[in-house]
Amino acid sequence: MTTPATDAPRTLHKTISSHKGAVNVVRYAKGAAKYGLSGGRDRLIKLWNRETAMEIKTYSGHGYEVLCLDVAHDNSKFASCGGDRIAYVWDVTSGETIRRFHGHAGRINVVALNADSSVLASGSYDSTVRLWDLRSQSRQAIQTLDDARDSIMSVYVGATEIITGSVDGYVRSYDIRKGQLNTDLIGFPVSSIQPTDDSVSLLIGTLDSTIRLMDRANGAMLNTFKGHVNKDYSTKACFGYGQASVICGDEEGRVWSWDLLTATPMGTQPPPKVHEKVITWVEHHPTSSGDMMTASADGTVKIWRS
Numbered sequence: 260m261t262t263p264a265t266d267a268p269r270t271l272h273k274t275i276s277s278h279k280g281a282v283n284v285v286r287y288a289k290g291a292a293k294y295g296l297s298g299g300r301d302r303l304i305k306l307w308n309r310e311t312a313m314e315i316k317t318y319s320g321h322g323y324e325v326l327c328l329d330v331a332h333d334n335s336k337f338a339s340c341g342g343d344r345i346a347y348v349w350d351v352t353s354g355e356t357i358r359r360f361h362g363h364a365g366r367i368n369v370v371a372l373n374a375d376s377s378v379l380a381s382g383s384y385d386s387t388v389r390l391w392d393l394r395s396q397s398r399q400a401i402q403t404l405d406d407a408r409d410s411i412m413s414v415y416v417g418a419t420e421i422i423t424g425s426v427d428g429y430v431r432s433y434d435i436r437k438g439q440l441n442t443d444l445i446g447f448p449v450s451s452i453q454p455t456d457d458s459v460s461l462l463i464g465t466l467d468s469t470i471r472l473m474d475r476a477n478g479a480m481l482n483t484f485k486g487h488v489n490k491d492y493s494t495k496a497c498f499g500y501g502q503a504s505v506i507c508g509d510e511e512g513r514v515w516s517w518d519l520l521t522a523t524p525m526g527t528q529p530p531p532k533v534h535e536k537v538i539t540w541v542e543h544h545p546t547s548s549g550d551m552m553t554a555s556a557d558g559t560v561k562i563w564r565s
Contacts, residue, residue, distance in 0.1 A: 262501025266525040267516035268551045268563040273312035277305060281556035284540050286328045295552060297560050298325030304339055309562055318349055320356055327369045331376035338379050340367035346381040360391045362400055373416040380421060382411030388423055406431055412493055413452045424449030430463060443478045450493040455502055464496035470507055482522045487515040492537045500548040508538025508553055
């Protein structure tokens with residue numbers, strides 16, 4: 260049964276203002292856990308309760324700003340990256356780093372764990388994606404994907420494939436089992452990618468103020484979503500509840516949402532400004548309806564409910 264498209268949650272539940280400077284990323288803990296993680300320009304990662312906005316723990320160790328986080332399937336650990344060219348893996352409870360992976364020649368824009376958190380992928384300004392085996396004690400990358408010609412901005416790690424988005428305007432899909440690479444030229448810097456649950460389509464955010472839904476079988480564009488301003492900063496596009504809608508924050512501090520099938524914007528046009536500066540990250544809860552978080556360069560994380 261298809262989920263009907265609903266507007267993005269727009270009732271402010273809580274505001275978290277404990278970061279000093281821009282917040283670059285905000286992520287949900289997995290499953291029913293009521294926690295969130297955020298990372299920012301202050302080089303800190305913070306764990307907090309999504310219901311109360313109470314801070315639980317601060318993780319410090321980065322020497323430069325934190326750009327991306329990914330939480331393990333069992334919430335026992337998470338990965339982080341940023342300006343210091345090192346991919347970190349942290350123990351949630353102790354607050355200590357379990358692993359630090361060196362090898363990139365530039366800042367790391369994105370980290371992504373696979374489903375069982377045995378492999379970590381890191382994508383960098385140096386145009387490469389490196390894969391790290393978390394079960395091995397080796398400090399060397401098990402594989403380096405070096406086909407991109409510019410900074411890697413987004414990475415997805417599936418069971419048998421890795422998808423990357425780069426400033427060079429290409430989406431690259433690596434079939435791990437067959438050793439094949441498929442490339443799709445989007446033509447504009449790719450800032451975010453997210454496949455549908457069935458892996459048939461791919462949501463692609465690009466720096467021409469456009470989000471595209473691409474058929475992965477033939478590269479055809481199924482839909483384009485427009486209205487938001489996104490030309491200079493990496494802002495993450497995502498699916499709304501039930502993958503029936505598309506949500507994105509923009510450089511004017513607005514949260515946009517569209518019906519996935521019709522690409523019609525939902526809610527007030529233009530949407531109200533809810534952050535003072537660019538929205539760097541937006542994420543809808545993967546399984547709960549009416550539950551969304553935004554992070555912004557204005558130094559806040561906001562939790563939204565329907």
